[in-house]
Amino acid sequence: MNRNEVYERLNAVFREVFDDENLTVADATTAADVEDWDSLSHITLIAAVEDEFDISFDMKTVVGLKCVGDMVDAILQEM
Amino acid sequence: MHELLQYPFDGAEIQRRRRRIRRELLEKECVRTPRRIAILGGSTTHDLRELLELFLLDEGIVPEFYESDFGAWWEDAMFGEALAAFRPELVVIHTGVRNISAYPPPSADETEAEKVIAAEFARFTAAWEAISRRFDCPVVQNNFEKPPLRIYGNRDAWDIHGRTYMTAELNRRMGEYARAHRGFYINDIDTLSADIGLGRWHDGKAWHLYKYSPAPEAVPELAHNLSRIIISVWGKAKKALALDLDNTLWGGVVGDDGVEGIEIGHEISSGQVYSEFQAWIAEMRRRGVVLSVISKNDEHNAIAGLNHPEGTLRPADFAAIYANWDPKDRNFAALARQLNLLPESIVFCDDNPAERKIVSDSFPGAAVPPFDAPEKYARILDRAGYFEPATLSADDLARADMYRQNAERAKLETSFADYREYLKSLDMHAEIKGFSPLYIARIAQLTNKSNQFNLTTLRCAETDIARMAESEDYITLYGKLSDRFGDNGVVAVTAAEREENVFHIRLWLMSCRVLKRDMEYAMLDALAAKAVAAGADTLRGYYLPTAKNGMVQDLYKKFGFSLREETEAGTVWELSLSDYVPKCDIIEVERD
Numbered sequence: 001m002n003r004n005e006v007y008e009r010l011n012a013v014f015r016e017v018f019d020d021e022n023l024t025v026a027d028a029t030t031a032a033d034v035e036d037w038d039s040l041s042h043i044t045l046i047a048a049v050e051d052e053f054d055i056s057f058d059m060k061t062v063v064g065l066k067c068v069g070d071m072v073d074a075i076l077q078e079m
Numbered sequence: 080m081h082e083l084l085q086y087p088f089d090g091a092e093i094q095r096r097r098r099r100i101r102r103e104l105l106e107k108e109c110v111r112t113p114r115r116i117a118i119l120g121g122s123t124t125h126d127l128r129e130l131l132e133l134f135l136l137d138e139g140i141v142p143e144f145y146e147s148d149f150g151a152w153w154e155d156a157m158f159g160e161a162l163a164a165f166r167p168e169l170v171v172i173h174t175g176v177r178n179i180s181a182y183p184p185p186s187a188d189e190t191e192a193e194k195v196i197a198a199e200f201a202r203f204t205a206a207w208e209a210i211s212r213r214f215d216c217p218v219v220q221n222n223f224e225k226p227p228l229r230i231y232g233n234r235d236a237w238d239i240h241g242r243t244y245m246t247a248e249l250n251r252r253m254g255e256y257a258r259a260h261r262g263f264y265i266n267d268i269d270t271l272s273a274d275i276g277l278g279r280w281h282d283g284k285a286w287h288l289y290k291y292s293p294a295p296e297a298v299p300e301l302a303h304n305l306s307r308i309i310i311s312v313w314g315k316a317k318k319a320l321a322l323d324l325d326n327t328l329w330g331g332v333v334g335d336d337g338v339e340g341i342e343i344g345h346e347i348s349s350g351q352v353y354s355e356f357q358a359w360i361a362e363m364r365r366r367g368v369v370l371s372v373i374s375k376n377d378e379h380n381a382i383a384g385l386n387h388p389e390g391t392l393r394p395a396d397f398a399a400i401y402a403n404w405d406p407k408d409r410n411f412a413a414l415a416r417q418l419n420l421l422p423e424s425i426v427f428c429d430d431n432p433a434e435r436k437i438v439s440d441s442f443p444g445a446a447v448p449p450f451d452a453p454e455k456y457a458r459i460l461d462r463a464g465y466f467e468p469a470t471l472s473a474d475d476l477a478r479a480d481m482y483r484q485n486a487e488r489a490k491l492e493t494s495f496a497d498y499r500e501y502l503k504s505l506d507m508h509a510e511i512k513g514f515s516p517l518y519i520a521r522i523a524q525l526t527n528k529s530n531q532f533n534l535t536t537l538r539c540a541e542t543d544i545a546r547m548a549e550s551e552d553y554i555t556l557y558g559k560l561s562d563r564f565g566d567n568g569v570v571a572v573t574a575a576e577r578e579e580n581v582f583h584i585r586l587w588l589m590s591c592r593v594l595k596r597d598m599e600y601a602m603l604d605a606l607a608a609k610a611v612a613a614g615a616d617t618l619r620g621y622y623l624p625t626a627k628n629g630m631v632q633d634l635y636k637k638f639g640f641s642l643r644e645e646t647e648a649g650t651v652w653e654l655s656l657s658d659y660v661p662k663c664d665i666i667e668v669e670r671d
Contacts, residue, residue, distance in 0.1 A: 013095065016096050016099065017095050017098070019099045040125045043125075043126065043288075043291070043295060044094055044095065044295070047091070047094055047095075047295045048091070048094060048095035051095065059283075059284045059287060062284070062288060063288070
């Protein structure tokens with residue numbers, strides 16, 4: 001799976017979790033850019049991403065996520 | 080019901096689509112009851128709150144939540160001022176094994192170990208008692224799941240120093256407490272966590288990163304399980320099963336295969352699975368679930384199948400049997416009418432997806448679980464929690480029989496030309512007395528589930544009912560009605576509050592199972608007599624319209640009250656007691 005394919009599925013997850021059909025994320029996107037992306041919805045988001053890609057991030061990875069680009073890196077590494 | 084919330088559900092899907100589900104639920108037009116629920120957590124409860132909201136919205140409850148600060152469940156229960164300002168109608172205490180503060184040290188002997196266990200339990204009882212004292216409302220408390228680690232290996236289960244032993248011991252004491260305290264309910268996460276798997280429940284990552292216990296993936300099941308108790312406390316549990324026959328209660332088609340050809344019994348595995356399912360249903364009936372049949376069959380074939388010697392269920396176990404060739408949605412509507420139940424109180428079980436769709440399309444509120452493999456039927460009905468008995472009154476246990484007796488009454492009625500003659504033939508006896516402790520659970524339940532014959536739709540917890548019973552200013556009355564077919568149990572409830580010479584009727588309701596039996600007149604006679612004896616001269620009645628109680632809009636008029644006021648909120652009626660003449664002469668009444 002390449003980066004673009006990951007983004008396609010990842011955007012679908014973001015749209016579902018934040019219930020926003022127009023949401024599109026990119027490498028530089030952070031929690032500050034998405035309305036409702038707070039520490040609590042972050043937990044739901046991580047669980048949904050793990051579920052979508054059938055992976056499980058370890059704790060260290062979760063703590064290290066600073067932007068969507070980091071998340072995509074982590075997904076590609078896990079898969 | 081929302082399709083994504085129908086059990087068995089995909090928890091991960093609920094987790095990620097929760098916002099959309101919530102939006103869709105709120106867009107649906109229906110009658111909803113607002114409720115204030117406090118969640119006091121020993122771990123992060125954000126997820127639990129959001130998912131609990133979905134399951135409650137789906138059942139017509141709009142919760143307003145209070146959440147304690149992280150981990151502050153005990154302090155909040157004991158002293159929380161914001162909690163007091165919130166005035167909870169129900170308190171959920173979400174704690175678990177991670178909130179146990181002390182275990183017997185390895186050196187402890189039995190006496191010392193007992194001290195530690197007792198002290199830990201006392202910490203919990205103090206919180207429950209504080210809530211009861213401060214808010215007088217129902218409490219739903221998690222019991223303890225098994226710990227993630229076993230310090231003593233297999234010994235942990237039985238050694239007095241073991242943590243596993245500690246949780247079992249605390250659970251035992253909590254059960255004792257529940258048996259002795261009205262309004263205290265246990266959310267059995269011990270079973271739930273085992274069901275989900277302890278390894279998945281105790282996810283170290285979720286605990287250390289977010290202080291989530293259990294892990295997010297277990298929260299949909301947890302919220303669902305908790306919602307079943309809350310729904311049941313507020314009288315919204317299901318009451319009846321509507322069962323298909325062919326390939327639902329037995330394998331094969333009785334009309335084609337004959338009684339000898341259908342699969343049931345212990346000879347073959349495909350028959351065994353149906354035997355077990357029938358036996359499970361029979362047990363559910365014994366604890367009060369009303370049974371009925373909706374089957375496309377000739378009636379004699381249906382009856383013959385139900386008399387199969389290897390089956391557990393018999394035709395007499397069913398309050399109604401619809402075995403014909405009409406569309407099932409039509410039979411479902413007729414069944415709901417006959418049993419005086421709302422469609423959302425009935426669970427429709429059918430192996431045919433087309434039949435399920437017809438019923439769920441026509442009755443969006445009805446529960447229509449997927450019945451695609453007989454070995455899963457019982458488990459789906461069990462874990463869906465449709466019939467969660469938060470309270471279990473004697474009346475509940477007798478319910479299945481009562482509905483059957485009603486069917487017999489209906490048969491008798493058709494043999495009389497004159498309705499009064501029919502009523503006389505019933506030989507009715509009533510007991511109409513002030514609220515007594517024995518009936519408080521049933522009375523509270525009635526205030527929560529009666530929608531149609533209910534003048535004010537005032538919903539009451541058991542504690543509210545107990546308060547009225549003890550108040551000097553109230554006349555309270557429950558009515559029990561029995562006749563030649565059996566005892567209907569407590570079916571009517573009235574409470575009136577005194578202000579000077581006027582008694583205001585705050586609560587007036589009756590179960591639909593005794594409509595048109597003149598029981599309402601007997602209740603009015605009793606109320607009038609008590610009001611006169613108390614020296615009052617007027618009764619004031621209130622009718623507050625809802626979507627469902629149109630049948631009683633003219634009740635007070637029928638009683639001879641005069642209209643005093645009419646506003647958008649409803650109508651106010653008054654009756655002078657100076658020349659009151661008793662109205663019911665057909666029921667023999669015993670009063671206190």
